[in-house]
Amino acid sequence: MSAVPSDEVFEVPAAPPLHLVRGSAPGLFWYLTEPTRCALDVSEFVATRSMLRGAPSGDGHPVLVFPGLGAADSSTVMLRRFLSGLGYEVNPWGLGRNIGPTRKAVDGMHALVKKVSDAYGGPVSIVGWSLGGIFAREMARDHPHRVRQVITMGSPYNMSDPVQSRAMPAFALFSRLHIPKDEFPPLESSRPPIPVPATSIYSKTDGIVSWESCVEEPGPRRENVQVSSSHLGYGFNSSVLWVVADRLAQAEGTWAPFAAPPGMASLYPRAA
Numbered sequence: 709m710s711a712v713p714s715d716e717v718f719e720v721p722a723a724p725p726l727h728l729v730r731g732s733a734p735g736l737f738w739y740l741t742e743p744t745r746c747a748l749d750v751s752e753f754v755a756t757r758s759m760l761r762g763a764p765s766g767d768g769h770p771v772l773v774f775p776g777l778g779a780a781d782s783s784t785v786m787l788r789r790f791l792s793g794l795g796y797e798v799n800p801w802g803l804g805r806n807i808g809p810t811r812k813a814v815d816g817m818h819a820l821v822k823k824v825s826d827a828y829g830g831p832v833s834i835v836g837w838s839l840g841g842i843f844a845r846e847m848a849r850d851h852p853h854r855v856r857q858v859i860t861m862g863s864p865y866n867m868s869d870p871v872q873s874r875a876m877p878a879f880a881l882f883s884r885l886h887i888p889k890d891e892f893p894p895l896e897s898s899r900p901p902i903p904v905p906a907t908s909i910y911s912k913t914d915g916i917v918s919w920e921s922c923v924e925e926p927g928p929r930r931e932n933v934q935v936s937s938s939h940l941g942y943g944f945n946s947s948v949l950w951v952v953a954d955r956l957a958q959a960e961g962t963w964a965p966f967a968a969p970p971g972m973a974s975l976y977p978r979a980a
Contacts, residue, residue, distance in 0.1 A: 733871045738915030749941025756946040764957035766795035770832045774840030780805045787943040807882040831856035848904045857905040861942040864921035872918040905929040905963045911937040931965045934977045947975040
């Protein structure tokens with residue numbers, strides 16, 4: 709998964725720098741309440757389906773959805789159905805359970821991006837949940853002309869210390885099946901921003917990964933959007949789904965930072 713830099717940018721107003729605290733673990737309370745809060749996110753999704761029907765509709769372009777560590781396509785069914793209902797050609801990743809960067813997963817993602825892009829005659833958008841978002845960003849670096857934009861949900865791509873993810877033991881459990889360490893990409897902090905529009909959705913109540921590891925400095929065609937969600941509930945959380953729909957609805961070649969629609973501003977806390 710090699711980096712492919714690009715100098716193509718669109719200017720947007722500068723945002724103040726983020727002062728990130730490195731090496732902090734997700735709160736224990738948020739971790740212990742993840743299952744309960746995920747159930748609440750699912751209940752909220754069911755209760756707000758009528759509101760979500762008003763989300764921005766799509767232009768029919770292809771969208772890939774990558775699941776998180778330990779999850780399979782079954783975890784993204786509700787998210788994919790929601791996006792399909794908005795008019796997108798939604799594709800699962802189709803590579804079984806995500807157990808990390810195995811040779812099958814790495815080669816399969818490259819092949820999938822090429823296959824879907826060629827089939828539809830244009831770039832694809834990729835929505836990635838947790839580890840799936842880290843993979844999505846690498847696909848954008850390797851295939852900048854095939855990827856239209858990347859949206860990550862609770863993805864610790866900017867992690868600088870293993871303590872920032874409570875999923876590291878699970879990741880390590882499968883490490884013997886992963887590609888060699890010398891094939892791992894460099895740390896995000898050592899590379900330029902990915903060469904396509906990127907939206908990082910994060911929550912300060914995420915109990916699995918620290919929110920600081922899920923964001924980057926805002927800039928041309930990149931942003932961080934804070935929501936209130938559990939880590940396990942990103943794919944069902946109504947405020948998250950609205951952001952995803954809004955970002956995907958932007959016309960190809962254009963980009964503007966996310967702005968909450970009237971009446972929904974309270975769902976999007978301001979970043980600290």
